[in-house]
Amino acid sequence: MSKVTVIATENSWMEGEALRQLKLAANLPGMVRAVGLPDLHPGKGIPVGAAFYSEGMIYPHLVGNDIGCGMGLWLTDQKAHKFKIDKAVKKLDGFEAPWAGDSAAELDAADLPTDLWPYALGTIGSGNHFAEFQTIETIVNKDAFDEAGLEKGQLYLLVHSGSRGLGESILRRHVDRYAGLGLSEGTTDFDEYIRRHDQAVRWGVLNRRIIARRFLDALGLNGKSKLDVCHNSVTASGKGWLHRKGAAPSDQGLVVIPGSRGSLSYLVAPDQSPDISLWSLAHGAGRKWKRSDARAKLARYRVADLTKTNLGGRVICEDKDLIFEEAPKAYKDISQVIADLEAFGLIKVIATFRPIITYKTRRR
DNA sequence: ATGTCC
Numbered sequence: 001m002s003k004v005t006v007i008a009t010e011n012s013w014m015e016g017e018a019l020r021q022l023k024l025a026a027n028l029p030g031m032v033r034a035v036g037l038p039d040l041h042p043g044k045g046i047p048v049g050a051a052f053y054s055e056g057m058i059y060p061h062l063v064g065n066d067i068g069c070g071m072g073l074w075l076t077d078q079k080a081h082k083f084k085i086d087k088a089v090k091k092l093d094g095f096e097a098p099w100a101g102d103s104a105a106e107l108d109a110a111d112l113p114t115d116l117w118p119y120a121l122g123t124i125g126s127g128n129h130f131a132e133f134q135t136i137e138t139i140v141n142k143d144a145f146d147e148a149g150l151e152k153g154q155l156y157l158l159v160h161s162g163s164r165g166l167g168e169s170i171l172r173r174h175v176d177r178y179a180g181l182g183l184s185e186g187t188t189d190f191d192e193y194i195r196r197h198d199q200a201v202r203w204g205v206l207n208r209r210i211i212a213r214r215f216l217d218a219l220g221l222n223g224k225s226k227l228d229v230c231h232n233s234v235t236a237s238g239k240g241w242l243h244r245k246g247a248a249p250s251d252q253g254l255v256v257i258p259g260s261r262g263s264l265s266y267l268v269a270p271d272q273s274p275d276i277s278l279w280s281l282a283h284g285a286g287r288k289w290k291r292s293d294a295r296a297k298l299a300r301y302r303v304a305d306l307t308k309t310n311l312g313g314r315v316i317c318e319d320k321d322l323i324f325e326e327a328p329k330a331y332k333d334i335s336q337v338i339a340d341l342e343a344f345g346l347i348k349v350i351a352t353f354r355p356i357i358t359y360k361t362r363r364r
Numbered sequence: 365a366t367g368t369c370c
Contacts, residue, residue, distance in 0.1 A: 044365090065365050098367085119367060127365050168366045232365095 006036040007277050009340050014040055021047040030057030035278045037247055038340035039286025048246035051280035055240035057182040060174040060193055062243040063234050067197050068204025069162025070230035071256050074212050074223035078155040080135040089314055091218050096363050099210055110206045117166035122210035129161045130360050131215050134353040137264055144269055144350045148254055157215055159208045163200040170196045201233055229255050231283040247280035259285050261358045262309030262328030266338050268347040277346055285334040291325040298324050317360035
């Protein structure tokens with residue numbers, strides 16, 4: 001088997017730079033295999049939408065700064081057809097401010113130090129992060145849908161966020177000393193990175209939970225957590241270590257693969273977890289355009305054109321640069337990403353979700 | 365991606 005695998009059909013466009021970055025990372029010392037998922041796109045030297053399996057070494061810069069980033073899905077007690085969208089949009093505000101709840105108690109309950117980055121807990125952050133209310137668009141596999149405990153006519157909340165400044169601080173601590181070099185198994189620094197990384201992963205899970213609680217509280221709703229899937233991490237796997245950078249796990253149950261804010265999201269069941277993809281799936285549509293290019297390419301659009309998507313969804317994003325960078329057109333076609341995963345026998349689609357309100361930021 | 369910047 002070749003060292004580099006790309007999970008994509010000829011129907012998927014993939015940037016040459018992303019493939020170059022993938023091959024470069026595949027040749028790092030100790031690297032055994034590298035996989036590009038169909039949402040592969042260039043990052044800062046490291047491609048996003050990729051999984052890397054190494055032995056004897058780990059590479060913190062392959063995981064990146066947002067250790068523990070992922071997707072959480074909540075089923076709310078709100079009937080979708082009775083949901084008052086305009087009213088909700090007005091109520092959704094102030095999530096940039098620190099959460100007013102008892103962060104120390106939540107951290108303690110999550111088995112984390114009570115002073116671990118408490119001020120950012122419950123905040124979404126920026127970039128591609130969001131909290132989004134969704135409804136069921138289509139049910140493809142009713143048995144699996146029912147088995148997952150999902151309900152057709154309800155409102156859902158999807159949260160995409162990570163470990164905020166905590167993960168950033170952990171990566172910076174490593175990079176300041178080692179730059180792009182890896183850490184050897186059995187060393188103190190290796191163990192210390194893994195310890196901090198694991199904390200950041202748990203912090204990310206807790207962050208998504210508190211974000212969800214804030215959003216549900218703001219609208220007077222209750223919600224049940226249905227899944228939480230991390231797509232930036234490094235974990236022990238077999239004799240070595242599996243790095244996922246913008247890659248969802250295919251060996252931990254159901255996964256939500258979100259599209260852009262103007263396309264559907266997909267709930268999928270990983271199919272058998274074949275190791276061709278290093279037990280990984282795409283984590284989203286993947287960027288088509290660099291952030292720095294989006295503004296120029298969308299010059300004919302105004303902010304008002306971007307606050308409502310082609311699917312009729314509302315986007316709350318008062319940061320003018322960010323709304324261009326995150327416009328649906330800046331992303332690849334999620335249906336092609338899904339089709340490629342299906343073509344490789346990696347997933348079965350259970351249902352699709354339609355975005356109703358996406359909250360990015362009220363910060364100008 | 366970033367308590368995002370001195």
